[in-house]
Every structure is written in structure tokens, then in C-alpha cells.
Amino acid sequence: MSAAVLRVVPFGLAAHQALVAPLVERLRPRLGGAVEVRPPRFDPALAFDRSRGQYNSRQLLGQMLEEGPGRALGVTALDLFIPVLSFVFGEAQLGGRAALVSLHRLRSEAYGLRPDPALLLDRLVKEAMHELGHTHGLVHCPGLDCVMRSSTYVEDIDQKPDLFCESCWAKLPDRT
């Protein structure tokens, strides 16, 4: 997608720390550039909303942006929200340089099912690609064959591929 370096920032992952390496391995060929993992220097607790028991994703994006230049992808297991919605799977700056994904509601066990690590990784890759697509200015795509398709249920994520459709791919400004 871009030859520039992508900074992957894992935080609040608890028992899911082991997902970072395979996530980076899956992202690297799709992004066409370097991917590096850097621990955060910010304090996610500052984005905690006590009344909702969730983390404000907009505030977390702001903290990530203050950490330095370049595109950054936050990866967390914290439950994220934006003020008007009950939850989000992730958030990104449209046409910006920060994206954030949470695996909190991607876990099968959140829906009363058995843990499925392979499925969780698939979902995480798709959500990461989706949010990174937003940072490149892509909006939601109606195509069933595109990772930019909007997903408001976790089952929606399972139906889409982890790649951009030809139309969205062509719109990426600095694709390689």
C-alpha cells in the first residue's frame, strides 16, 4: 500500500500480546513497505471513561499522533468507543496518519463462543487494513469483495476479504 514505514503500536493487549508478530507478518506483504513495532510512550488510562467503562478511541488517536511523525497503527484489546456510539471495532483519521484497532469485540468468546485464535487474527488483519485504508483517504466501499466494506457486526467482518477491491486499490494515492 505504501513504501513508508508503518509504526505498529501495541498496548493494553494483556493475554493477546502474541498476536502482534503474526499480525505484522500478515500486514507486511500487503503494505509493500517496512513495518516496525514500537511500544507506546503514552498512557492509555487517560482515555478511560469511567461512566462507560470504555476507552475513548478519539483521545487514544490523539495521543498516538503526539508520539512522532509517520503512519501509526495502534493495536489493543481495550473496549473502544466514540461518544455517540456504543462501541467501535476501530477508528482512523480519514486521510490522516493514525489508525487504531481493538480485538475486544473481535473475540469469539465475547459472543458466547469458544476462543478461535486463527479467526481472531483474520479479523484483526481485516480491521487493521480497513482502518489503514481510511488513513489513505478511502471511505466505505459497497463491494462484497473489499476490506473497506463497512462492518457493524463481527459477522460482517468474516464475510469480507482482507484485501482492497480493484476500485479502492486504484484510489490509493501512494500504492506501490
Next chain:
Amino acid sequence: MSVKQGSILVVDDEFSMRDSLTQWFREDGHDVVPAESGEEALRRLGERAFDVALLDIKMPGMDGMELLERIRRTHPETRIIMITAFAAVDTAVAALKHGARDYVTKPVDPDELSQVVARAIEDAQAAREVAAEPGRREAALADPIVGQSPAIQTMRALIAQVARTDATVLICGESGTGKELVARAIHGASARKHFSLISVNCGALSESLLESELFGHEKGAFTGAQYRRKGKLEMADGGTLFLDEVATLTTKSQIDLLRVLETKEFTRLGGSQTVAVDFRVLCATNENLEQLVRERRFREDLYYRINVFCIETPPLRERKSDIPLLADHCIRTMGQKLGTRVTGLGPGALDRLVAHSWPGNVRELANAIERAMIVASGTRIEAGDLVLGGTEPADPAAGESLVEMEHQHIRRILEQSQWNISQAARVLKVDRATLYSKIKRYGLHR
């Protein structure tokens, strides 16, 4: 979900709400303009048109209710959705009575918000398309029926006669004969024409879904019912309720419907408060209801309640003199959609259309014309462009493989549910994942 892109005015004095709404809808590709007060919102509306305005109810200065009234007066084309905190739900209900299209309670479920706004955008854009041609809406509502044959003239006279009254009408006829058009014609010529015509396809919904669809539900009424939703009965208040495929109602649904028709009152699922409504009822069926009554599959009391006045839609084989007019109408309406150069029929083509028996009626004719317009190489449909016979057999199962039947059934249910995947999956009794994979396998799209 896939949505039609539109223009949205977001009005909220609280920056975090305004900002999160703006960003959320921009990711869908909508053209979003934020405003931090009612005064700024009116200025923005003075500069340009919006499909949808999302209004926070509680704002300093001009609050959401006052802004709602002002927008309704000055920009009736803009659909208004109120945003409210849970504690102000009563105010949101009052807003609905004053013309708001819908309301959401924050924090709202992402799917709920997307669907509410998508529906409002579609509604606004459809209304604008119709308004673009003065008089077209009135004409379309008053007489959407094409044809001059004696059978159609008789039906028109009956429609005009019954439209003046508030009587319940039963519209009977074979599939594809235009029963819904008759319902639209009755509503459009009635005193209720300035209110909504709400259609419910009883055959497309399971018993529990139909119940929820008709009566609406309170928050927590059943698993997944996170918010209160208005039912079709409430939406039809003041207007007309059209119940298609009424013969498919289950025994329980028949009892529920009879009670509502008798009392014009109902209770939302999970609720205790009685809601009073005033609507006219039109029903349609392609089955012999009298026979179903004799077989005790349809309640006799409900039959007499809905069969106050009966209109029969004639099959196309009994009005073949209308085929040239109908074909011309199809070519004009489909031309833009298909982007073809076809403007008419060659003489040989018309002969073939008139000679065919049309077991699938006008729907079959429209399909045949559409298919021919796609394959036609010139500006006219020629005889060889038409594929007739077996295109839509009277018995839809005849000659079709199991795979083809599944393909067509899924397509039909998706169309009936307007591509609401969750709703279609419930009707088909499969999970959404299965439905998505079948959509992909059959290459279905909107």
C-alpha cells in the same frame, strides 16, 4: 451495510458528539457539515440543501425541538433525526409527532445509526427525484396504472369509487398483475394521500418478525431489541396500511390483526402502554380467500372485516390490447436504468408479445422487455431479441433446478427486504454468514 451516499447536517453543541458523528459519516463517504448551534444550522441550510439533519435535542439557545419546527417549515425536503439522551426519550417521541423522521438514543448501536440514516437519505433522495418533475408525484400517486382496455377502465372506475370512502379494500389477482399499483392508486386518490402509504409483505416475514414489524417494540422486548422501534402501524397513522400476501398470515397473526382493525389500538412488544392509530387498510392476495375460509385456514371474521370492497386485477391475457402501451411504458422507464438506445418495438416483436399467453402477467412482460433491451443491437426491440415462454412459468418450480430455485428465492427475499441482510437471513432461516456466502456464490447484487 452498504449505503447510498448523501448530505448530512450534524447539529450538536457538544464538540465530542458533533465530531464523532461527523467522522463516522464521512467514513461512509457522506458529505457531512457540522454545526454547533441551531442558529448556525439554519445558516447552513440557507446556503445549501441537505438530505438529513441530525439534531441534538438539548442545546443552549435554540434547542432541538425549536430547530425541528423551523426546519420543517423552511426545508420540508430535509429528513430530521433527533439525537437524545435516554432520559429525554419522551421529548424525542414528541419530536416524532412534530415531524421528525426518527430518533436515536445515545450512545447508539453503530448498525442502528447507520440504518436509520441510510433510510432517511434514501427517502429524501427519492422525494427529491419525484419533486424534480412538477406534478409527477401527484400523477404517479393518482394513477400509476397503465392501460386503456375495458378491464382496466372498469378497474379504474372501481378505484375512483372506493378511494373517496375510507372502506377496507381487498385486492385480488394473479401474481404480477399489479395489486400494489392498485393500492397506490387508491391511496393517491384518497383524502389520506398526504400521509404515508405503508406496505407490509406478510409473506416475507416470520410470525415473530411480522409482529415486531407491525407493532414495533420497546427496548429489551426480546434478545437484540436494544432500542425502541416504531412499528408499521404507527408509521401508517393518518395514512394507509397495505398488507400484501395477506393469505400467508398465521393464525396468531390473523387474531392480532383482527384485534387492531377492530379497536385501532395496539401495544408495542414488551410494552404496556396502548397506542391509538388511525389508518385505512388495503389488503392483497393471489389466493382464493373464500376457499381458505372454507378450509379453516383463514379466519372468517377477518375475511369479512377486510373484504368490505373487492377489486380484482385482470390477468394480462385478458387485456392484451394494453400490451403496446405497457411495452412502451417499460421501455421508457427502463431506458435510463439500463443506459440502452432502445426507444421502441419493431412490428415483429409486438406481434410476438401479443401472441404470448403471459402466465407471469405484467411482471413477466417487464422482465422480457428488460432482457430484450439488453440484447437489442439497434434502437428497436426486434422479434429475435425476445425470449418468451418459460421465462417466468406459471408454476415457478417447473423446469428449474434446485440450485436455480434457491438462487431465485434468495434474490426475491433480498429484494423484498430491500437488501437488509439481517432481515433476509431471518426470513430464510439461515445465519448472515451463510447468506453472504450464497450472495457471493450466485453473484447477486442490488
